[in-house]
Amino acid sequence: MQSGVMRTMRMSGLLLLAVTVSVLLLGNRPAVAGEQPIAFNHKAHVSKGLDCAICHRYVREQAFATLPTLQTCLMCHSAKMSDNPEEAKIREFAKRGEALRWQRLYALSPDAAAYFSHRRHVTFGNIACATCHGPMAERTTPPTRALVRFDMDFCVNCHQQKKVSTACVACHR
Ligand code: HEC
Ligand code: HEC
Ligand code: HEC
Ligand code: HEC
Ligand code: HEC
Missing domain, CATH: 1.20.5 (Single alpha-helices involved in coiled-coils or other helix-helix interfaces)
Structure with missing residues (x-):
């Protein structure tokens, strides 16, 4: 006792x-x-054959991939599609006229003043998203932090391997 x-x-x-x-x-x-405004499920969308660029619209054409606006979600979710309360939230945001504010996970340190372009790597370099972002496509809930840590070695190691410029000014401008 x-x-x-x-x-x-x-x-x-x-x-x-x-x-x-x-x-x-x-x-x-x-x-x-912190939490995302909606518990987004990558796997449910990607497994239906949706292209990343439906939501990350500029990933092949610009430096920034960008995160989806509410308008993008409403293309498919303006009417009820499931019993999932997270899905209903899309229409509640719309009713309130409130924008979706996703928390960024992957970002380079602003102090480094390094230039990165998605177009360069995805369209010209032909590098798969998962090489840099890990298994985002298989996530059923939003991760709370980046699945891969970006530091300078992460960039420079691949550049050395692929015989791409490692001159400081290639990245620091
Ligand atoms: C060579 C590495 C690399 C590849 C390949 C890559 N990314 Fe990125 N991604 C990054 C880096 C680095 C950042 C942070 C950029 C910054 O902070 O300026 C980032 C940021 C992002 C962001 C958030 C910020 C933004 O740009 O709007 C999204 C969304 C994203 N990537 C999606 C994708 C998708 C989708 C693909 C594949 C089609 C992809 N990325 C391929 C390295 C990569
Ligand atoms: C091109 C069409 C399309 C777009 C755009 C789209 N969705 Fe979906 N979404 C679907 C389909 C199809 C399903 C059903 C998947 C299934 O049955 O498993 C779904 C399911 C969902 C679910 C329920 C997932 C689950 O775990 O059951 C949520 C939540 C959701 N979507 C949120 C969003 C959000 C947030 C956006 C905008 C960032 C968005 N969707 C954009 C087609 C779309
Ligand atoms: C239907 C819309 C939709 C599709 C399709 C989609 N994503 Fe996303 N993505 C989101 C949303 C919403 C977020 C923010 C919430 C989260 O992290 O789940 C996000 C976040 C991300 C991020 C983190 C960005 C950051 O820095 O915050 C990466 C990386 C990413 N997605 C990669 C991909 C890749 C790779 C694909 C294709 C295999 C893909 N996404 C397809 C909607 C989508
Ligand atoms: C997985 C391999 C890989 C990773 C990781 C990677 N890169 Fe690259 N990078 C490449 C390739 C391949 C090219 C050449 C693409 C082409 O054909 O234009 C390139 C080109 C570049 C260029 C243009 C170079 C020039 O000479 O004009 C810059 C700038 C750059 N990358 C910055 C970065 C930064 C910053 C990071 C880290 C956040 C990074 N890269 C991560 C493979 C990579
Ligand atoms: C392929 C791209 C690339 C090349 C080449 C490169 N860097 Fe970097 N560097 C980066 C990135 C990206 C970061 C920021 C990583 C992060 O977010 O933590 C960084 C960070 C740094 C930092 C830390 C800055 C801070 O306050 O966070 C210093 C210092 C630095 N680099 C110096 C150099 C020097 C000197 C060279 C040449 C010998 C060089 N870099 C070449 C991409 C590169």
């Missing part, structure tokens, strides 16, 4: 410690770990 109480107390002490540590760790992370 006595030892049972002791064990419970010790356990809750450990639990408190674990909670404190995770709050501290999470507290250090940037706000990016």
